[in-house]
Amino acid sequence: MRARLWNIAAVGVLLAGTLLGGSSVHAQTPPVATLNPAPVTAALDEIDAWLGDGENGVRWRTYLKADQLRAELGKGAEADPLLLNQTLTRLAGKANGLQLEPFQKLRKTLAVYANEVGAGYQGDFAKLAAADVGNYKPLTPEEFAAIRANMRDKAQALVAAMGGNSPLAQNWKKFLLWDQLAPNFDDNAEVSRGTLLQLDEVLNRFRANQPGLELPVFTDAARAIAKYRALASWGAAAQSRDLRSEYERLLNSLGTELQRHLERPTTETGWKVGRILGVIDNLGHSNDFVQLIRERFAQKNISAQFSVNFVDRMPNRNLDQVRPVRDCILGTSIFGTAHTLGSVRYELQPAEDKIQLMVHLDGLAQSRTRGYNGPVVINSQGQTTYTASKRISISDALFEADPAVASVDTRTHINSIQKTGGQFAAGLITKVAWKRASQSKAQAERISAEHTRQNVIKEFNERVAKDLGDARLRYQQKIRDPLVRRDMFPDTTRLTSSPEGVAADSTFAARNQIAADSPRPPVKPGQDLTLQIHESAVNNYLPIALASARISQETAEQQPILDGNVPNWIKVLSVKKPELAAAAATGAAVVNSASKTLDQVVEGQADERGPNDPPALPPFKPYSITLNPEAPVGVRFDDGKVVIRVRASKLVSDDMEYSNWDFIITYAITQADDRIVLKRVGDIEVFPTGFDPAWDKQMTAQQSGFRSTLAKNMNARANAGESFPAEIPIDPIRITNVGTLLLDQLEVQDGWLTIGWILPPAAP
Template sequence: MHRVGPLLAPTFFALAATFVGAPSVLQAQWSASERDQLAQQMDDAAANVDPDKFPGLDEASQNVSASMAKAEEFLVRQTDAENAAAWLQYLDFGPLRDILGTEDSAVAAAREAIDMRYRLVGTTPGLELTVLRNLRSDLEQLIEAVRLRDPDRAKDLVAKQMTAIAEKIREMDDSPSADDVSTLGAVIGLLKSSGQADDVVQSVRNRFGRPNMAVLVGESTVQSLVNRAVDQTRPVRDCILGTRIVGNASLNGFVTADLVPALGEFQIQVALTGCVSSINTGYNGPVVLRTSGVGSVYVSRVLHIRESGVAADPAMVQASLRTNIDAIEHRMRLVRRIARKKAAEQKPGADRIAVEKLRTQVGAQFVKETDQASAITAPDVLAKVRPILKRLSLDEPTRTLGSTDQELFIDSTLRRSDQLASVVSRPFISNAFDAAVQIHESAIDNAVMPMLAGRTLREGELAGFVENTGLKIDPKPVAATEDESAEDDDEEPFEITFARLRPVIFEARDQTLRVGVRGTRFAQGSRELKRTMEITAVYEPARTEDGTMLLLRKDDVEVTFPGSGNRLSVSQAGLKRTIQNKFAKVFPEVLLDRTLTVPATVEMEALRGRSYRPEVIDAKDGWLSIGVAAIN
């Protein structure tokens, strides 16, 4: 057990490094015929909403009460009194427990349930415990049961939502916008929670089911870890056709790695290409033979790397060898003549034996060394992330490993059962890179929705959220006048309430990246602005003089009020300027302007201390692609 800690959101960018699927190129998107077919399915389902499938309020209330009791019992039993008291104070079961035991308003119960659910979603160690996750799930069921407690009204609500989204689907483009996908996802979530139209839910999830995150490693990186020169000399102690041989043999060559196309695993062909030379002395009775030899050897083996471990194919070995008898030594010429004749007769057979021994010895050594890689236990890449996913109410992403002749790839689909992924495959990165990350808009939306939707955060908590994004941003301060600086010093901390739909904006389209937050309320001291607002910054890829790529913010941070016009009172206009100033610090002028250095703690020695910088930044069709190259 852990004591209650500060509630800070982790980064959706950092999660990208752990998620993994199959190679793809941009394909045909969402055709008009597909949209019409789905819209018709929605219309048909809207006419057949079944209120009997709605979650029952009484049952949901009983489940929450039972889950709170189990959680309390677990905390008291499994940890010391002080820690249990800290947890119970943080969870604060009292208000909801009191309401569930009375005839008070169901709306009040839902309000308390929402507040408690927020306390159960975060980065606090311990929130991944099964007993707390079960409570969170039951709270979500209670919230939906309250929402759908009036069967007649709820039936009309669900039907209207389905009809509205059907019409919206017909109006969508081949490449739906981030708003389109989020809106469609919200309706799918409603259908899922209300038990309606399972076939429609599955149809939409199938169509919006392509991987939405990817990690790629270029062949050059693999080769930098494997490729090496070989320079070995070993003693020769052998006996061939009755002749005892003593000497030395040298092997000079290279070990190389090449990627092999595969799906479901990485395949890497490791090969040794080398030249063999030897200088030996043979002893056959009183006769001494001075010999030399030159030859070549090629050994290759395919490694199959999976999450479960590493396997290897049998080694394929090719060898050739040409030997020369440089001298035959004996004090009698007759003996030397006889020995020379016999050696000539035996040489073809001796060469065949020598070649086979060379194949066997070099092949066995190669197998031994590559078997060491096969014996390595594959690390659990999600071991450290899995608890965080559970704390954030996220499902473990599905993933597939694979390789092409140019890269290793790990594609992943990050979504819960009530969320959507991408409708298009990830784009091909045409520029060279050593490693790359590709993130789709839906991955960001799916990652932050359970954490931030409808939630109120204070300025310090929001700063912590940005600080933990994994981007390690040091905002470059913008010069301010003395009056402005003094005004900033006097400003009180703000708080913002995030929208329930797309609380974080992440749009990668037409070579621009638009990021920001969407809120419904902004307050600072006694001033308050209750309007739907979008606070965004637009970044464009740019290349520096030394060739490094980075993201430059275009213009100032923008604050808009969608759907409500932009006419503000004097005090509201002043608050808008405050929002711009505050978020100018949240969204710095430059992103990705730092080199990335591999920590010294990494097991692979060839990677330790190596630095990388962005060489490719591409934003299109909902995908942000970032490729990096080594600089040392």
């Protein structure tokens, strides 16, 4: 029983799936409740009567655009929310007299009516954004001071927890760039581009994958700093001017990107929606609108399903061991050996908010023993059958197990009884011994069975506790803690189990990110393992893995070096497949070559190559590429392809430096037996960061010329095998206890990647 009887590794696999329905078209506009503009019209009539027909009344009506407002009130549900909110904006202004009761009454009634109109545009986010402009409230100096004070308090609490000025605190402060953070605590601290960039560096340290940063005292400080960073520019600017127009532009931009994302999503639309949404969410003026967006664009974006067959095949090995036997029963000291054979099986239990399963252990032990009692030795053989079971429950909050129960049955056969110490009176003694042994055999078997049952329960409990503890530790260290440090741990994760299998789904998105905008597609029946990933989950993870990563190469013979606080598995991949790292970094040399080609054209030097000749490949020169810290890479899943956009914030080569150029590569996702193979299709495209070719139409002349030359050079390198590889094979998944999984489904459509496997036939 001391050998490993079962394997809780299956539990870790099941839970790991957690971190790995609707349509994406416009929602129909629901019928609007009967709009009643009468209160607004009555308030306008009162203002008209109150102001009269004099010059002052005309000026006020012009200021309020009263005629346009009356026209919109007559349109009912077709009223333009932007025009309604323009009047609300004027009524919330600082013009002398707006504080008087007639204007305040108009403002209150119009605000109610504008919200009613906005409720009719549930499928039109552009109009919903316009309708929400009236909810803007200036960020007052007192509110901004409170945000700064909260950051200061959380930082001081962190210092106290680290031991004040202890060596531990000094080391942490050095790592966290405390010298850059501390000046922001002052009530008169300057807010500038430089101080904000320094805060970004501080936040990157607070959200590094450094053990310890997952502790609440660190995460609380990080959130307070992030809140201050998000609102610092707003708070500083609000002290000198009204930012209502900026907020209006922000909302209108969000509405535009939301509509684009619904109609034709790209790698850029989701990124732009998320970054604007994060600002508006932090300002807290449009909570209802933000909530509406999250309900529509933050559906679950990772799903994993495991069949009961998969779970049944997970125990790592059957028990087959020979162990010594030591016992004392009814005064007989027993010694010998036992050969034990056992098997482990899992039985899934129905549970809605966790994974619950029974672990069953069935065993058979055959023993040969000698029992010493007084002048005789008893040679016996026995057979013991036992069963034990234990219920395990797994959730993010808890890995726990109920006490084990067991039943044991022992049957023995006495082969011989011999007298020890000479043969005097041996016959009589053995005869008496046989009689007594026969009389006490049933009782001895019951006692032996009970001893075995207690040992089985004890060792079963200890082993499951150890394995559960190991699984919890791996989950905590490998999955939960890194995500908590990055402030990316999913708010919504659902685990369920049933006799048919296990399912896990999650929404993986930060506050400044969106998730899926449509439910996951159906999967083929009969699969043992299905993984469905929405492109948003990948895009939301990549900033964790690659933010500010730097790829460099000093010589042609040297492999590219990947620097930065990136996960170990990515560093290992960069070593195993250096061509992938080189592909991302090739852009630096290409940009340099493209720049020189453009310089020659500007200076009037002739290009000796023909119009159809491929660009000449420049010789190797040291280079480096630094990825965009906010969104290093974006992906789009659709039409059987993955579009990858590599965003480079800095490209350096040959003493030249270039900023914010992106490379777009398209791969078809294909199946070759049980491998997934990415095959590059079409040309590599090049655009300035933020330029969306699906929606944006114009670049500057300089950008356009630079882009054209850069794209030619990049594609020439790719075709020569020196850049993004033509094919990227992904090896099949092999699980130790199961074998190589057989790829059964591979679909890429509407933002979702669906992969399904079946298990290979079980070995005899």
